[in-house]
Amino acid sequence: MSKLYPWQNELWQRWIGLRARLPHALLLKGPQGVGKLDFAMAVAQSLLCREPQEGGLACDSCPSCHWFQQQTHPDFRLIQPEILSAQEEANESGKKPARQISVDQIRALTDFSTLSAHQGGYRVVLIHPAETMNASAANALLKTLEEPAGQMLFILVTHKPQQLPPTILSRCLALAAPLPSPDTSVAWLKQQGLDDPSILLAQAGFAPLQAVRLAEEVEDVGEYQRFLQEVGRPAQFDVFALAEQLQRTDPAKVIHWLQQWCYDLGSAKLTGKVLYHPNLADAIQSLAAKIEIFGLLRYQKDLLVARREATHPLNPRLQFESLLLAYRQMAMGNG
Ligand SMILES: [Zn+2]
Numbered sequence: 001m002s003k004l005y006p007w008q009n010e011l012w013q014r015w016i017g018l019r020a021r022l023p024h025a026l027l028l029k030g031p032q033g034v035g036k037l038d039f040a041m042a043v044a045q046s047l048l049c050r051e052p053q054e055g056g057l058a059c060d061s062c063p064s065c066h067w068f069q070q071q072t073h074p075d076f077r078l079i080q081p082e083i084l085s086a087q088e089e090a091n092e093s094g095k096k097p098a099r100q101i102s103v104d105q106i107r108a109l110t111d112f113s114t115l116s117a118h119q120g121g122y123r124v125v126l127i128h129p130a131e132t133m134n135a136s137a138a139n140a141l142l143k144t145l146e147e148p149a150g151q152m153l154f155i156l157v158t159h160k161p162q163q164l165p166p167t168i169l170s171r172c173l174a175l176a177a178p179l180p181s182p183d184t185s186v187a188w189l190k191q192q193g194l195d196d197p198s199i200l201l202a203q204a205g206f207a208p209l210q211a212v213r214l215a216e217e218v219e220d221v222g223e224y225q226r227f228l229q230e231v232g233r234p235a236q237f238d239v240f241a242l243a244e245q246l247q248r249t250d251p252a253k254v255i256h257w258l259q260q261w262c263y264d265l266g267s268a269k270l271t272g273k274v275l276y277h278p279n280l281a282d283a284i285q286s287l288a289a290k291i292e293i294f295g296l297l298r299y300q301k302d303l304l305v306a307r308r309e310a311t312h313p314l315n316p317r318l319q320f321e322s323l324l325l326a327y328r329q330m331a332m333g334n335g
Helices: 006-019 036-048 063-069 087-092 103-107 109-114 135-146 182-191 197-203 208-231 239-246 251-271 278-290 293-308 316-334
Strands: 025-029 076-079 123-127 152-158 173-176
Touching: 006 036, 006 173, 006 182, 025 036, 036 063, 036 123, 036 152, 076 109, 103 109, 103 135, 109 123, 109 135, 135 152, 182 197, 182 208, 197 208, 208 239, 208 251, 239 316, 251 278, 251 293, 251 316, 278 316, 293 316
Parallel strands: 025 152, 025 173, 076 123, 123 152
Antiparallel strands: none
């Protein structure tokens, strides 16, 4: 966890320089996709670590580092919009997860900032992405920044500092995370297994982590097409081949695809309309005609359970096999 990207060594040195006269709030700004959040986490962990390494990085082995990595450190808070954290639960309750950081999330820090640290050292609050604070959240934060308490550091991470109120900016010490040189990025991307990263890197605006995201999307598009092709013709569906192909895809994502597909099957059957796959409406309609609605409902219930448990399946391929076999059976009218 407390490893820096190869292009962040200089940035780390600048941070170490600041540490001696530590401000109450640090603004870590810079383009998207250069690893700002990871860097901010490394800063937070190093401040909480009991035995930092020589260069100032966290040791990764003391109890404090252990709690940090388990996301249970009592002196650390990560504040981010609901959509980035509690997505799963929010979806199940039927409520859309918030895209903004709310005033309640900031107010909940009041207790945290007035208590003294559990471990007797620093307390750290990381706000990410800081520009997603709504106006009242920003105001509440300003109040907290105006009355700083003890050894406490706020780290605001943003790629849109111009969207933050000047009153907040003026209370932060800014640290700019630069775009790495193309050579550094290309070398790193090759280490990540990308064969010819130059074009992708350019498409990503020379931000290496953005390039990784683009590469994953390209891969996903291919797998999603294959998935649609197979589930669309259950009679010829080779479950084991697809499960093998998907085994490196995030199980939650595959289950989500299945949920959207089944949603459209049900919707086509009951209302004649589809939502997620308008280009496949005819195929879905004719497939839906052969399906038993109760079999479909049962299967959708199984998907909900699977999605809840999808975070750490021991063997994703086996899980895909069983879900896809059940799908085939259901879609053939034997559900
Ligand atoms: Zn440590």
